[in-house]
Amino acid sequence: MNLLRYTAVELGKKIQAGEVSVLEATQAVLDAIKAKEAAVNSFVTVDEEGALKRAAEVQKLIDEGKLTGPLAGVPVAIKDNMCTEGLLTTCSSKILYNYIPTYSAEAVKRLEAAGAVIVGKTNMDEFAMGSTTETSAYGVTKNPWNTEHVPGGSSGGSCAAVAAEEVPYALGSDTGGSIRQPSSFCGVTGIKPTYGSVSRYGLIAYGSSLDQIGPIAKDVTDCATILESITSYDTKDSTSVKREDSDYTSALVDDVKGMRIGIPRDYFGEGLDPEVREAVLAAAETLKEKGAIVEEFDLGLVEYAIPAYYVIACAEASSNLARFDGVKYGYRTREYEGLHNMYKKSRSEGFGAEVKRRIMLGSFVLSSGYYDAYYLKALRVKALIKKAFDNAFSKYDVILGPAAPTTAPKLGQSLDNPIQMYLGDIYTISVNLAGLPGISLPCDMDKNGLPIGLQLIGDCFKEKNIIRAAYSFEQTREYKHSPLAEA
Amino acid sequence: MSKNYETVIGLEVHVELATKTKIFCSCSTAFGGAPNTHTCPVCTGQPGSLPVLNKQVVEYAVAVGLATNCQITQYSKFDRKNYFYPDNPQNYQISQLYLPICRDGYVEIETDAGKKQVRIHEIHMEEDAGKLVHDEWEDVSIVDYNRSGVPLIEIVSEPDMRSADEVIAYLEKLRQTIQYLGASDCKLNEGSMRADVNLSVREVGSSKFGTRTEMKNLNSFKAIAHAIEGERERQIELLEAGRKVVQETRRWDDNKESSHAMRSKEDAQDYRYFPEPDLVPIVISDEWIADIRSRQPELRDEKLVRYKKEYDIPDYDAKIITSSKHMADIFEATTKLCGKPKKVSNWLMVEAMRLMKEHEMDPEELRFSPVNLAKLIELVESGTINGSVAKEVFEIVFDKDIDPEQYVEEKGLKSVNDEGELRDAVQRVIEENPQSVEDYHGGKEKALGYLVGQTMKATKGKANPGMVNKLLKELLG
Incomplete structure (x- = not known):
């Protein structure tokens, strides 16, 4: 039996039962990566030596009865924007081509405490800026369902690695849909938790007020289990929230009777692929049949979400990325005359086009004379969007819609038209602006054999509602393995 | 223009x-x-x-x-x-x-x-x-x-x-x-x-x-x-x-x-x-805010008013002492120990100021402890040491924060208060300085000062100056 067929929780059980050793599981992952990387390119760094060493340590702790959790001994891949002590962390950018952090992100530490074995760092859009994983400085990641297509982004490497069954699960990060959209494109499940649930300490910031780390796996049970492990109140992150309700796995219940589900009409308008529309509405019908109360409503303000998001995220990014200057770490240009020239050349050569575009956009909207017109206005839009969701959640437990307007586009089609690419984030972005939790899970396939994702959105701190709805829906459908997983 | x-x-x-x-x-x-x-x-x-x-x-x-x-x-x-x-x-x-x-x-x-x-x-x-x-x-x-x-x-x-x-x-x-x-x-x-x-x-x-x-x-x-x-x-x-x-x-x-x-x-x-x-x-x-306010220490303006009322020291002295919180702290702690605000103020205003100026120091850099200054004041007040010895000892306290009692003991700096011993010393000085004795009798008050000085010198500065004065007048008739 191929060990990569199992979900993370299934593999964890086998390990606890002594049917599979941590070393076997780790070796299976490393072998799968070796076999598939040429086709998928999900990883920036694979840490074979470190993973095998760690596997032996974890096995010992399990044998001694010191590690009994569901994820103990299960290998994991980490998106390359989370710091891993002693292990190259690049954000898929040339500017961090040699950056080895001296500390690990809190979420990574939480996983390690749960007995995870880190096998490597996954590819992404450079600094998480992009929707296709094509802006990486380390090559394009391909969609395991069809390698002529993109895996989505920015957590494309993490999603592709799970879909290709290179690794049982991975961590991603989501600033405007970067977990949910690639999960949708790759036919896997991913959760973006409520802002403040998972510590951002050690997550290399893109848009600080929007960034959240979350799990990516084959099913809802895995995601709930992983999220339970990484949720923490962290005093090192001032935006971290103390939660008493992070026992997400208690919501893995196949029962949606009486659950109120709202479908925003605004999410089904122009630009939505008819096949996606049909699949998502069919999923809603399924939940209705299982006893949920489903109705349509008008959310409002949807068209303002994308401009507001790009203003806020880029403003924060322009400042967050200022530290990459060639002085302290990372890439420094070879020849320069004086400080200013060193800055200019290092950053010009170290950053890719999309990152530069967003730094310039963000610098512009914060400039004197434009701050009120752009940045402050965007913050007001953000507040209004939150209010619109508050209204909706006074009536519904869950909001249901597509994760993306289309299935995965072909490689090379997106970057030439950034506006079109930005519009692809329309269903995911407002969730970040409002700080809400959202889950994306596969609901069908299009006629080209590419996965279609269903998105469920909950009110702040109501992950359990979306986990319950997603789990219930998942019970009506078989998990489909990608062609690369079968390979 | x-x-x-x-x-x-x-x-x-x-x-x-x-x-x-x-x-x-x-x-x-x-x-x-x-x-x-x-x-x-x-x-x-x-x-x-x-x-x-x-x-x-x-x-x-x-x-x-x-x-x-x-x-x-x-x-x-x-x-x-x-x-x-x-x-x-x-x-x-x-x-x-x-x-x-x-x-x-x-x-x-x-x-x-x-x-x-x-x-x-x-x-x-x-x-x-x-x-x-x-x-x-x-x-x-x-x-x-x-x-x-x-x-x-x-x-x-x-x-x-x-x-x-x-x-x-x-x-x-x-x-x-x-x-x-x-x-x-x-x-x-x-x-x-x-x-x-x-x-x-x-x-x-x-x-x-x-x-x-x-x-x-x-x-x-x-x-x-x-x-x-x-x-x-x-x-x-x-x-x-x-x-x-x-x-x-x-x-x-x-x-x-x-x-x-x-x-x-x-x-x-x-x-x-x-x-x-x-x-x-x-x-x-x-x-x-209320909590921070309640923990706020007494500020300078409040201190000035209180010093005037509580210690009765001159305005000028109070201003100088409170110009530095550190110096004010030393003043208050020393006063609490010895109960003599004017003496404490004098030591700070005269000797401490002089030494600070000499060493180009800030009041913040004062290092001696109130307990040692209080002891020094006690030594003077009880007549254990005389004023000029006290100044010498203060310099050491100022520099090294030593215990003045122990120092005076070790160096044998206690005033000679024994009347018999002093009487002998005064007698010798009178005998050795006939010219001055003559001048004194001739009405030159200054000569008495000279003889006091000679007696102090003979006792290595330890004599009680008041007693020396008294004995000289008595013996000179």
């Missing part, structure tokens, strides 16, 4: 707070560590690191705000000030622009021109930068982030000052107040207090402000006073010549005693301030 001009001055004063740890991480703020040893991912701007606010910084800032009659902003926020420089590891400084922690305060100052209020526009919290060391030989710059993230407050005054005297009085007032609060040691020469001077001139009677310049790099009261005089003259000369003052930042050069333009308003950077998303708003409840 030359017109009459008025100088208009406002100050931006940076004060380094006396917290043990930095403003956004738990690294030490101690001076003198090897380069980059008091650092962590946060204060070196490592990717992924996040700031966490040090609560003590807020408490100090509020304490200074309360002591300077400010409104406390109960919903305050940090903002990012974006600019590139290698001493600033994130290439932005976390500061406060939109909602500073304190606003609309004032302090009262007193100069020869009388009393007046200087209004405070705002006080905000921010982080300090690292230090760049330029190695001319290797043609490189090296950066030390030990100071990066040390907490600062910036106190911004209104343009209410009209002379260098008022500026110095204002700075002294701030310094005393902040030292009293224990919020900073406020040393200009070490950079824990730094003042930038905004200055313009206008014709007397004009209600419009002239164009101002900002002066930086002022490391002493002397430099500030000179820079103000120089800049006033420079601006008046420009105006008299029919030229305009350019709004610019100027740098004071202490060696040349003059300033030069650093950058004009046109070159001013756009700092692209925006709210710091990594920190949550600072919410300060009424209870918290």
Whole structure:
């Protein structure tokens, strides 16, 4: 039996039962990566030596009865924007081509405490800026369902690695849909938790007020289990929230009777692929049949979400990325005359086009004379969007819609038209602006054999509602393995 | 004909707070560590690191705000000030622009021109930068982030000052107040207090402000006073010549005693301030303010009133002693031990002041303990040692903070109070100095002084001078 067929929780059980050793599981992952990387390119760094060493340590702790959790001994891949002590962390950018952090992100530490074995760092859009994983400085990641297509982004490497069954699960990060959209494109499940649930300490910031780390796996049970492990109140992150309700796995219940589900009409308008529309509405019908109360409503303000998001995220990014200057770490240009020239050349050569575009956009909207017109206005839009969701959640437990307007586009089609690419984030972005939790899970396939994702959105701190709805829906459908997983 | 001009001055004063740890991480703020040893991912701007606010910084800032009659902003926020420089590891400084922690305060100052209020526009919290060391030989710059993230407050005054005297009085007032609060040691020469001077001139009677310049790099009261005089003259000369003052930042050069333009308003950077998303708003409840207020120590003005009432020492002495919280603390502790405020005040005003001047010391640097000064006073009062011995012993106490009782014992400095022993010594002196005895009998009072001196010399200064006087008069008949 191929060990990569199992979900993370299934593999964890086998390990606890002594049917599979941590070393076997780790070796299976490393072998799968070796076999598939040429086709998928999900990883920036694979840490074979470190993973095998760690596997032996974890096995010992399990044998001694010191590690009994569901994820103990299960290998994991980490998106390359989370710091891993002693292990190259690049954000898929040339500017961090040699950056080895001296500390690990809190979420990574939480996983390690749960007995995870880190096998490597996954590819992404450079600094998480992009929707296709094509802006990486380390090559394009391909969609395991069809390698002529993109895996989505920015957590494309993490999603592709799970879909290709290179690794049982991975961590991603989501600033405007970067977990949910690639999960949708790759036919896997991913959760973006409520802002403040998972510590951002050690997550290399893109848009600080929007960034959240979350799990990516084959099913809802895995995601709930992983999220339970990484949720923490962290005093090192001032935006971290103390939660008493992070026992997400208690919501893995196949029962949606009486659950109120709202479908925003605004999410089904122009630009939505008819096949996606049909699949998502069919999923809603399924939940209705299982006893949920489903109705349509008008959310409002949807068209303002994308401009507001790009203003806020880029403003924060322009400042967050200022530290990459060639002085302290990372890439420094070879020849320069004086400080200013060193800055200019290092950053010009170290950053890719999309990152530069967003730094310039963000610098512009914060400039004197434009701050009120752009940045402050965007913050007001953000507040209004939150209010619109508050209204909706006074009536519904869950909001249901597509994760993306289309299935995965072909490689090379997106970057030439950034506006079109930005519009692809329309269903995911407002969730970040409002700080809400959202889950994306596969609901069908299009006629080209590419996965279609269903998105469920909950009110702040109501992950359990979306986990319950997603789990219930998942019970009506078989998990489909990608062609690369079968390979 | 030359017109009459008025100088208009406002100050931006940076004060380094006396917290043990930095403003956004738990690294030490101690001076003198090897380069980059008091650092962590946060204060070196490592990717992924996040700031966490040090609560003590807020408490100090509020304490200074309360002591300077400010409104406390109960919903305050940090903002990012974006600019590139290698001493600033994130290439932005976390500061406060939109909602500073304190606003609309004032302090009262007193100069020869009388009393007046200087209004405070705002006080905000921010982080300090690292230090760049330029190695001319290797043609490189090296950066030390030990100071990066040390907490600062910036106190911004209104343009209410009209002379260098008022500026110095204002700075002294701030310094005393902040030292009293224990919020900073406020040393200009070490950079824990730094003042930038905004200055313009206008014709007397004009209600419009002239164009101002900002002066930086002022490391002493002397430099500030000179820079103000120089800049006033420079601006008046420009105006008299029919030229305009350019709004610019100027740098004071202490060696040349003059300033030069650093950058004009046109070159001013756009700092692209925006709210710091990594920190949550600072919410300060009424209870918290009340708590900080209740822990506020007695400030100088209150102390002066109490000293007058409680200790009955001269105004002048009280002012000098309370000019430094440290000296006032020594005064009060010593008085409590010996119960003789006037004696304590005398020792501080005369001997301590003299030695401080001799050693070029600040009152803050006084190191002797009240218990030793109290013991010394007791030794004098009980007649165990005489005044001149006491002065000698005080010098040792001042330097090394020794126990005077033990010292006097060990060195055998106790006064000779034994009348028999003294009578012998006086008798010998009378016999050895017939000329002086004759002069004394001839009516020269001075001769008695000489004989007392000779007796003191013979007893190695330990004789009780009162007894010597008495015995001499008796024996000389």
